[in-house]
Amino acid sequence: MGTMKENGKRVLAFGLIACVLAALWAGAAAATGTDGAGGPGEACILTPQFQVLKQNIRSPSGRTVEIEVAVGGRQAPECGPVQYGVDFTNAYDAPTFYLGVSGAGERQNLFMLEPGQVRIFKMYAGIVPGTAMGNYTLQMTAYSEADHWKQTSQNVSIQVEAMEAGDTYWATQLYVGWNTVPFADGVGVFGCPAISEGYVYSPSREDYVRMVREGATFAPADGAVLPAGEKNSGLFVFSKQRCAIQSLVPPEIFERTAVPQEKEHLLTASPVWTGLNSTQLAAEYCPGMPPALEGSPNPLPISLWNAFEQRWERLGNRTIQNGQVLRLHERTFACSLGG
């Protein structure tokens, strides 16, 4: 009998010790925030802090609006850095807009945040030219990458107004193959949604810079930055089908008065150049352009990409059209966009 009692005590003591150890392990795991497999533990997978910095925006159609959001890590200090994400929610009026997040092409909309760290993101909403005037709602979401249900959203109200009278309209019909598209940094490019990347020629690098499409705008990939003189350029895109691209360009884009030309440059013709031939262009807007050689069939060093034929050809005596991408080559001179 006494032996049985002693055995019962031992079992009880063993059970108590096991319970205490289990409780200690659970507490430690919760405190460190790991699940034993190296990933964040349940306690560290939390809905992030999220705030839209400006919730009411007004913009004419055809423009791209910038929406800034702040995302903060809410995990405990013991958890260390945890991965979060930010994106548009495909709800409300999202299909009406071209939506993009800065750096999303390189998956930069997924990021690590230290406990308490706050990061600001730029999100873009391109308003398709011709969108009916009215009030539209977009929803933005921040989430924990380990569990997408741990998410929070906020709405932004966009008041779409009539197209600005002073805006310049660029439209380009794309053919199968390579095409040049008028480009100015920050201007929305609408249409041909299958095209997700393009290339601008950088005279300073003497090479092409890859651009990724973030919603309606093209931005340099891999964190590259375009020099100020190359922000007005021309974009090469490859299209696998015939489609049309259009842009509405605010007048301030052409206020970048002097565009330095080094060696070769792709440049979109500004509206004030419309109807000029190369000699007139040189006289009025590009004073540094070398004079035409007498008797030369190609008076000035300007070429155009003929997308229908898939080849370069000289501008010759033809007049310049608004939104045409011109290749100004092998000389150094400056042109004014006439803004």
Next chain:
Amino acid sequence: MERQVLVGFVGFLLLCTTARALEPPGIGQGLMEWNLTFYSQNKPLPADSLIEVRYPASGGAMAGQYQTATILATRENGSATLYSRQKRLAVRFVRDDPVTPAEDEAWTGELDLEQWAGEPIILQPMAYLAGRVDGADGKAAAGALIELVCDNGYGRSWNASASGAFELDGLRPGACVLSASEGGLVARQDVVLRKGELTYAILELGENGLLLALYGLAGLAALALLWSAARRWRTERTGRPQRSAHADAKRKSSRHGQAGREQRLASQRQNDLMATLWPEERKIMEYLLKNAPAVVKAAKLRRELLIPKTSFWRLMLALERKQMLVVKKDGSRSFISLHEFFRREG
């Protein structure tokens, strides 16, 4: 199912190898323009066909490693323009029809701008083959010798990898025989390689079926020789050939057949018609009537009736004209049958 998964996986890998960043048309100093024309199957490529331009990667063309640089889109008559700073180009042009799972056609070679005469670039169709070789025990047959022999004369041999797997690209489409051998065991499979498609084959090594068939034939031949020798020995012993009961029965049956064959008799009307013929012509008609409704070979008929060749054909023409018989040519042979008109009179 396993095969489908593998085909999908390999197809995916092939697609992945082509997904690289592109270069737009050349710009800058020293640029040269190449006017190229692409053909496929003796016809210019249709407009808007896409051609990938690949240059040798760091390993060089010898290593067979090429990297996609740009894409050309063809225009009228398969024409396309390539911009390059080099006068000599080691290049690989690849056409990938989105309808098929793998690349369809390619051309690999060197272009020399100074000697380039603007000849068309004829893309060669490509097929893909992948699979594995299993040993008789079901394990991978590492290093097995594999041979591909195609009806179009194309052939290739190589060794399976350590895991028994193999993968080949740039093959010529066609019907082929794929075989593998390892340690005296063999496997054989018919495969059809199609343009732009990947064919997957699993070869299971076993005893050579052809050799087994040859051994069987040799055994049968030996038995026949033994039987023949025994028969000769008995003949020599008894002084007369031994007839088997079966042979006797056959002979009797044959005689009975000849005697019992119903002699086809001409009707009165047919006899009247034949009465108008020359004797030689009548002989021919009687022979045909005897064998009707069978068709008779012209050469046989001539030999049977001992008619000179020229006379024979003159008679044939005459009888054909009289609607007594019909001559049908089949290549170098001629067959003769009764004319429908004459037969109806029977």
